[in-house]
Amino acid sequence: MRACHKKSLGLIVLSGLVLALFYVWSPGTSSGVDIQPRQRSEIHELLERKALNAISDYPDITYNIKEDVACRLARNTCVCLADKESFRLPFANLLFPRVWAHKLDLAFLKKHPDPEGVKQHRAQEYSSFQKRSYNPADVPILAEANSPLQYPTQGVEVRPLKTIIIPGLGLKEKTRPNHTVYLTATQGTFDVAATVGMVSVKGEGEKHMILSSPLLSALNKQLQFVTYTNTVFHPSTAETVQFATEGHQSFFTIKVGHRIIPKLYNSGYQREYNISAIVTIATKTFLRYDKLKELIDSIRQYYPTVTIVIADDNEHPQQVTGPHIEHYIMPFGKGWFAGRNLAVSQVTTKYVLWVDDDFIFTANTKLENMVDILEKTTLDLVGGAVREATGYTATYRHTISVEEGGEEGDCLHFRKGYHHVIEGFPNCVVADAVINFFMGRTYKVQQVGFDPRLARRGHLEFFIDALGYLHIGSCHDVIVNHTSKIHLPWTKTESQKAYEKFRYTSSSSESDLYNEIFYFKNRFKCMTSN
Known part of the structure; x- marks a missing residue:
């Protein structure tokens, strides 16, 4: 397996939430219904500011990246790489099958008479597909700490057997000698993508994890790096996570499933309908x-x-x-x-x-x-x-x-x-x-x-x-x-x-x-x- 390249974890968390919130359109307010895709709304801006604020909290708390966990996170920068051929023997591909790669963009565009035109048409079709398939229930919304637990109420997704950072976890309570939270799952495990000083983490890589610290700000910084890894393969299901502290408990869901593969039709870029x-x-x-x-x-x-x-x-x-x-x-x-x-x-x-x-x-x-x-x-x-x-x-x-x-x-x-x-x-x-x-x-x-x-x-x-x-x-x-x-x-x-x-x-x-x-x-x- 190739080594993962080290990148800024804060940037990963920030870009993930921003991308998840990018396609939000506000509901209509009049009796006449407009079913065309809408532009960004005030609600959109509010949700985005709340998500960004949750990430930027506690800037003075230092942390160390946990490379073996952080490298499993999606960075939206997939590459097309094949395994290198190490040696040649008869039937080597049968005994030691290699990963092959085919760069579709190069193969298709280099033979197309108008590569820029077809790229523009493809982007337009994909944008239209995203707007048609948009579901407001997929937008990340954080339940701010009223309980005093803070957690995402919707919009958290993970691909089958993949890893994500759980956004928006937090604890807002009065100062006490020790602060503790508990996480429990049934179809996956928890870990941390980075460690924060003065925070105790028990149950890394398990279905039940306990985090505690005498310093509330340190605990909240650590909660920003909590990861969830799906371990039970199912192409479309949901995980119910229990997030609790002493005297309080909450539940939220993580959608588990493959992303919808778009089906686009290359009918040529036309100003008028052909x-x-x-x-x-x-x-x-x-x-x-x-x-x-x-x-x-x-x-x-x-x-x-x-x-x-x-x-x-x-x-x-x-x-x-x-x-x-x-x-x-x-x-x-x-x-x-x-x-x-x-x-x-x-x-x-x-x-x-x-x-x-x-x-x-x-x-x-x-x-x-x-x-x-x-x-x-x-x-x-x-x-x-x-x-x-x-x-x-x-x-x-x-x-x-x-x-x-x-x-x-x-x-x-x-x-x-x-x-x-x-x-x-x-x-x-x-x-x-x-x-x-x-x-x-x-x-x-x-x-x-x-x-x-x-x-x-x-x-x-x-x-x-x-x-x-x-x-x-x-x-x-x-x-x-x-x-x-x-x-x-x-x-x-x-x-x-x-x-x-x-x-x-x-x-x-x-x-x-x-x-x-x-x-x-x-x-x-x-x-x-x-």
Whole structure:
């Protein structure tokens, strides 16, 4: 193992807290809700000052760095280094495997025609990702000593099996002959990254550690160097730490988990939206090739180079060819949601637009508007509007709520309407379920997925699965036409009759399936709607 380079421990503590507080946005104060990323607020400044003050306390107390502990702390300065080859023997790599390193930045950028442009685009995408994934519950907040214990109430994280300094620990009490605090953990151990004179530390490298000193300022300085090392591997959990002194005890949590790996899409740095580069249109077809052809022709009128992905579970599939078309054949009658899964799984662009195969694009089907709100807000998915042949335009906006119901299961409440208008986008609102014409972030839609058991019909079920995962909006200014479903009986083709037989014929087994999905899979005991 390579030796750790010695650096200023105070700088590590300071930079760690500052970085943790960097992405803080204040909540809105008006009834009109702005879901765009916000700027630094007065609360942000206050929290940052408190964190910095906690670090700068007791500047006159000296300390000695404990190198074997301090070298394990993250410095946000990772390097790409491979093991040096010490000797060459046959099968040496099998007997003595070496760590290899591949510098992705050099390998990619040296062959790119515009390395600075792609770096700027990557940074912009990452900044947008950080803003979308920001959670106020991750901001470090210190509970100042009212008990008289001072400790962090939230925002402390450690990677699995890694080490951190616990920020904000302190004891604020009257002078006495001796001051003592206790730390107890269950999934990790404590240590100190530096030692302070006149402080006794017992239990280094163990789950229970005792620190004591006749000098309160020395004890508080020592508490600034207390480390926690996770020892029980779990990719996403939390450690509950007990922090106590004589007559008082407190508890706080340390989140244990890997950081979220961003998923960025290199669609090129553009001043204007290049729909063909960032959007793929996905659909599923069954016994309606005539409708599918109308859909494709209408798309090509406005977006001639956008990729169209088609999932097809016809018994006798026909060829669907043309530029920028991907046609995937499925087993016969595999079903509606299985087709959605297949189509969405093949999308490689940043956004996916879902359309039914009997929709028609018009001049009002402006995908740029959908992209614009997804780019500028924290929304993950936005629905449009569908204009029926009768002239009626539907948005199908609904809210979903789950009410706890005890041992028998919960209650699902489904209501028409929306939560609030989106500030800056007067034609858009926030809802929980939208119409069957929507654009979403591809990786987020893929994360939720579509239950493949829903073969004949399904819509609400996707949004129930998405509750808590997707931030959803609806805009009535992006409109797609719906071909007429009204046909006189004697004018129906054999394909139309066959489609209606599959689509609209219900059975007791199908009803049983929907009941099972809601009751067992989602653990609902009842469902209400209007």
